[in-house]
Amino acid sequence: xxxxxxxxxxxxxxxxxxxxxxxxxxxxxxxxxxxxxxxxxxxxxxxxxxxxxxxxxxxxxxxxxxxxxxxxxxxxxxxxxxxxxxxxxxxxxxxxxxxxxxxxxxxxxxxxxxxxxxxxxxxxxxxxxxxxxxxxxxxxxxxxxxxxxxxxxxxxxxxxxxxxxxxxxxxxxxxxxxxxxxxxxxxxxxxxxxxxxxxxxxxxxxxxxxxxxxxxxxxxxxxxxxxxxxxxxxxxxxxxxxxxxxxxxxxxxxxxxxxxxxxxxxxxxxxxxxxxxxxxxxxxxxxxxxxxxxxxxxxxxxxxxxxxxxxxxxxxxxxxxxxxxxxxxxxxxxxxxxxxxx
Amino acid sequence: xxxxxxxxxxxxxxxxxxxxxxxxxxxxxxxxxxxxxxxxxxxxxxxxxxxxxxxxxxxxxxxxxxxxxxxxxxxxxxxxxxxxxxxxxxxxxxxxxxxxxxxxxxxxxxxxxxxxxxxxxxxxxxxxxxxxxxxxxxxxxxxxxxxxxxxxxxxxxxxxxxxxxxxxxxxxxxxxxxxxxxxxxxxxxxxxxxxxxxxxxxxxxxxxxxxxxxxxxxxxxxxxxxxxxxxxxxxxxxxxxxxxxxxxxxxxxxxxxxxxxxxxxxxxxxxxxxxxxxxxxxxxxxxxxxxxxxxxxxxxxxxxxxxxxxxxxxxxxxxxxxxxxx
Numbered sequence: 001x002x003x004x005x006x007x008x009x010x011x012x013x014x015x016x017x018x019x020x021x022x023x024x025x026x027x028x029x030x031x032x033x034x035x036x037x038x039x040x041x042x043x044x045x046x047x048x049x050x051x052x053x054x055x056x057x058x059x060x061x062x063x064x065x066x067x068x069x070x071x072x073x074x075x076x077x078x079x080x081x082x083x084x085x086x087x088x089x090x091x092x093x094x095x096x097x098x099x100x101x102x103x104x105x106x107x108x109x110x111x112x113x114x115x116x117x118x119x120x121x122x123x124x125x126x127x128x129x130x131x132x133x134x135x136x137x138x139x140x141x142x143x144x145x146x147x148x149x150x151x152x153x154x155x156x157x158x159x160x161x162x163x164x165x166x167x168x169x170x171x172x173x174x175x176x177x178x179x180x181x182x183x184x185x186x187x188x189x190x191x192x193x194x195x196x197x198x199x200x201x202x203x204x205x206x207x208x209x210x211x212x213x214x215x216x217x218x219x220x221x222x223x224x225x226x227x228x229x230x231x232x233x234x235x236x237x238x239x240x241x242x243x244x245x246x247x248x249x250x251x252x253x254x255x256x257x258x259x260x261x262x263x264x265x266x267x268x269x270x271x272x273x274x275x276x277x278x279x280x281x282x283x284x285x286x287x288x289x290x291x292x293x294x295x296x297x298x299x300x301x302x303x304x305x306x307x308x309x310x311x312x313x314x315x316x317x318x319x320x321x322x323x324x325x326x327x328x329x330x331x332x333x334x335x336x337x338x339x340x341x342x
Numbered sequence: 343x344x345x346x347x348x349x350x351x352x353x354x355x356x357x358x359x360x361x362x363x364x365x366x367x368x369x370x371x372x373x374x375x376x377x378x379x380x381x382x383x384x385x386x387x388x389x390x391x392x393x394x395x396x397x398x399x400x401x402x403x404x405x406x407x408x409x410x411x412x413x414x415x416x417x418x419x420x421x422x423x424x425x426x427x428x429x430x431x432x433x434x435x436x437x438x439x440x441x442x443x444x445x446x447x448x449x450x451x452x453x454x455x456x457x458x459x460x461x462x463x464x465x466x467x468x469x470x471x472x473x474x475x476x477x478x479x480x481x482x483x484x485x486x487x488x489x490x491x492x493x494x495x496x497x498x499x500x501x502x503x504x505x506x507x508x509x510x511x512x513x514x515x516x517x518x519x520x521x522x523x524x525x526x527x528x529x530x531x532x533x534x535x536x537x538x539x540x541x542x543x544x545x546x547x548x549x550x551x552x553x554x555x556x557x558x559x560x561x562x563x564x565x566x567x568x569x570x571x572x573x574x575x576x577x578x579x580x581x582x583x584x585x586x587x588x589x590x591x592x593x594x595x596x597x598x599x600x601x602x603x604x605x606x607x608x609x610x611x612x613x614x615x616x617x618x619x620x621x622x623x624x625x626x627x628x629x630x631x632x633x634x635x636x637x638x639x640x641x642x643x644x645x646x647x648x649x650x651x652x653x654x655x656x657x658x659x660x661x662x663x664x665x666x667x668x
């Protein structure tokens with residue numbers, strides 16, 4: 001059953017259930033993601049980022065809200081639109097930009113690229129570029145925690161388009177019948193690549209509309225409001241950690257850029273982007289924090305620091321060498337090499 | 343030393359590893375309460391309980407994905423895909439996920455798992471339940487591929503596969519489940535990447551895999567008895583890693599080589615091995631390598647047609663004899 005939460009209307013108090021420290025953290029995370037994603041785009045225009053990239057500009061609140069609610073040891077699985085989630089869990093901007101630029105200082109030393117960002121030390125178990133593939137994989141990670149009696153929970157992010165592929169349905173069913181500690185988070189940004197999701201989906205809410213089929217409730221959350229995301233995340237994470245099983249959450253959000261770097265997003269109706277920008281997650285959050293009495297100066301400092309981080313990271317990446325040729329043949333097999341015969 | 347069926351050797355091999363390592367878990371369709379549709383997993387649920395031996399829905403992607411997620415986070419899963427033909431509905435995990443995760447993440451992600459599956463023909467199930475698909479996975483960097491032909495090898499190679507830190511695709515052969523063989527008591531651990539000379543000989547080398555191994559051996563005995571032709575038969579056992587050393591040494595001794603492959607001809611494993619022999623031992627050959635395969639067809643269901651399609655003892659013996667005579 002789809003239930004509409006009114007999280008955005010809950011009055012925010014400085015020392016409410018979220019509190020100043022977590023809010024500042026979520027603000028900082030959103031700013032860092034915004035700056036890093038914008039920089040990724042600029043570097044692409046300078047031909048310093050090759051290949052493809054899928055940006056989360058406009059979707060920062062989902063990543064920030066969840067990361068703030070997760071504990072160290074909790075696991076993140078995300079899609080090729082995964083820069084934001086990887087950064088939100090604590091991976092360094094330098095390593096992320098380095099990977100996008102194909103440098104040796106990248107998270108994956110240039111062997112994965114934009115679509116496969118992974119940082120196991122931060123619980124980011126991978127960015128998966130085949131739509132839906134990671135839904136069952138996230139189930140497996142949650143099964144592992146359940147079997148070993150560990151308390152970590154797994155959070156699996158995906159787009160609205162994923163809800164129409166088989167692995168999504170297989171994974172949801174398995175998670176429910178095995179009562180797995182996993183949270184499935186649909187970032188509904190209204191477009192399945194270039195096509196409006198409504199034109200290709202049997203229900204109006206791509207995730208929430210399917211939830212009932214698996215005996216799940218599915219809150220529809222304002223994905224532009226980090227507080228609303230955080231509260232929904234908290235509830236689902238607590239439930240999973242207590243053995244209450246899986247949750248499905250649909251976050252309504254919007255991406256400012258096209259699907260990928262190749263997409264100018266000409267298919268969007270006039271005015272749609274501007275309307276969403278009026279509800280820009282960072283703008284909204286900044287005014288909330290100001291209302292709560294957090295001084296403008298503190299926020300300006302965070303903004304400045306984030307820009308400085310990203311500037312410094314960019315310079316380090318520009319100076320970093322490309323990966324050495326000898327890693328071409330490493331890490332195919334666990335012995336470190338690629339040998340398949342004697 | 344007790345005689346065991348190939349079928350029972352599967353359960354024994356899994357049990358040996360589950361007993362040894364509590365991180366080994368097992369999932370698949372009808373594997374727990376039903377004991378497997380081929381009765382290969384009877385008794386495992388009773389011995390290891392429902393947390394370690396888990397029935398799944400008919401969801402091959404969920405089975406493969408769950409195995410991978412568990413493998414990445416500390417478990418050593420064994421996943422069953424009931425028929426190897428069903429690899430086609432979960433091929434993403436075989437082609438894109440298991441084998442690439444370590445490389446793409448510069449070694450951060452590990453994927454120690456085993457996918458075991460019933461492969462091959464001779465049970466008259468028709469085109470979608472009888473294929474030999476080892477070549478579908480042999481070509482993918484990052485996977486290991488084994489196909490035992492005897493009960494002893496089932497136990498030993500299962501142990502080696504479960505203990506291996508890489509994803510291993512373990513092909514059992516449906517046509518061998520009822521076959522019997524001696525299996526020693528106690529723990530058996532074999533080595534991946536080792537072929538076995540099952541019959542030494544000096545006139546030609548015959549390479550075979552799984553169900554084709556006993557057929558090649560029978561053909562060699564027939565050639566010896568009827569024509570005095572002495573063939574060396576090698577059970578390749580492991581396609582990745584591939585024991586080229588044993589194969590090249592044998593070809594060096596016999597100067598002729600034949601492959602016996604159940605897969606349809608195009609891109610079968612024998613093609614790759616023959617190309618390596620030609621590149622590396624061309625001047626040791628006295629004649630062209632010959633591949634004996636199933637034709638380039640989907641498999642028919644009717645007994646007579648299916649028998650006609652697969653390399654038979656007579657076809658192997660006739661092909662080898664004619665080639666050596668010319």
